[in-house]
Amino acid sequence: MEARLHDSPSHDGPAHDGSGRxxxxxxxxxxxxxxxxxxxxxxxxxxxxxxxxxxxxxxxxxxxxxxxxxxxxxxxxxxxxxxxxxxxxxxxxxxxxxxxxxxxxxxxxxxxxxxxxxxxxxxxxxxxLRPAIKKRYVELATPTLADQRSDVDRLTAAIDDLELRVDLHVLRRLPSVMRQADFHVTAVIVDDLLIDVEAGDTTAECFAIAFDLGTTTVVATLLDTGTGTPRAVASMLNKQQPFGGDVITRISATMLDPEALATLQSLAQETLRELVGEVCAEAAVDPGQVYEVALAGNAVMTALVLGIDPEPLGVAPFILSSATMPGVRAVDLGLRVH
Ligand code: FES
Known part of the structure; x- marks a missing residue:
């Protein structure tokens, strides 16, 4: 078949088979x-x-x-x-x-x-597997008077397939970690952001937790990001249960009591925190080696755990605060992981 290619994004309309796909x-x-x-x-x-x-x-x-x-x-x-x-x-x-x-x-x-x-x-x-987190082990040349590149330049030159940005808190650690480890370090990267530098080769220790935040039950799965293998699974009742068994009663609670949203958020986060402890203990993994967390839940559960007012979801025309959620830091979910 002949290619029909052009460099303009304009189209007369999608050419597909009518199934919408x-x-x-x-x-x-x-x-x-x-x-x-x-x-x-x-x-x-x-x-x-x-x-x-x-x-x-x-x-x-x-x-x-x-x-x-x-x-x-x-x-x-x-x-x-x-x-x-x-x-x-x-x-x-x-x-x-x-x-x-x-x-x-x-x-x-x-x-x-x-x-x-x-x-x-x-x-x-x-x-x-497409985890946002990546680890790269590099053995860097020791600086000399003939090679006075900065620590960041030395590191980023060794990872030249990524255009790395560096967090300030990493800069604070970088000089000492590099020298303690004789310039053999592991770069911890999220997308193109360097979030940490660890001494030696720690590429084998890289974990993620996937949460299923249900109205009734919450499940956590600890995964090895290198293989995708689940290392431990734990579940428990959502600690928001005393506020009612369904999303409507929980929305109602936030409408009736101005304190309820904060309480529901902290109960959801407490549930997640306990599950982190359980899966990490079961797999003998240090929570500091958990670099990525993914959370799935219905619109109300997601709003509550992030402290977003769910009231517009409880009354017509039932509007979401956002159809897609921004990436958040683990601390915003009350979690103590890396
Ligand atoms: S996967 Fe497309 S640039 Fe890396």
């Missing part, structure tokens, strides 16, 4: 998937267990997620211009994490250069 055919695997229009090709592949090269997990910093769109129209993103020359762009080369599928596409996926991390979840379902 667009069809993506991945070659050479010959896998076909249907996704809502606008989904990134990288995500569509990842959700369906098709591995596309990446070290940044789809965050647009590694420029490794190269694909060739051999049929269908796709615009050229600013990052594509930095990753490909003009001939490659004309031939349909794009970065998958910057390519939004607004119509049916055929996508050629080159062989992997880096080994994908995948986990099996449920019955044989393979999920490509």
């Amino acid at each position: 667009v069809r993506l055919r991945f070659t050479p695997a010959e896998r076909e998937v249907r996704v809502p229009p606008g989904v990134m090709v990288f995500d569509a592949a990842s959700w369906n267990g098709i591995a596309i090269d990446s070290t940044c997990g789809g965050h647009g910093t590694c420029k490794k997620c190269k694909i060739q769109v051999t049929s269908g129209e796709v615009p050229i993103s600013p990052l594509d211009v930095r990753a490909f020359d003009a001939a490659q762009l004309r031939a349909g080369w794009r970065l998958a994490c910057r390519t939004s599928a607004v119509e049916d596409l055929v996508v050629e996926v080159p062989p992997l250069e880096t080994r994908p991390k995948a986990a099996t979840v449920g019955v044989g379902r393979q999920v490509i």
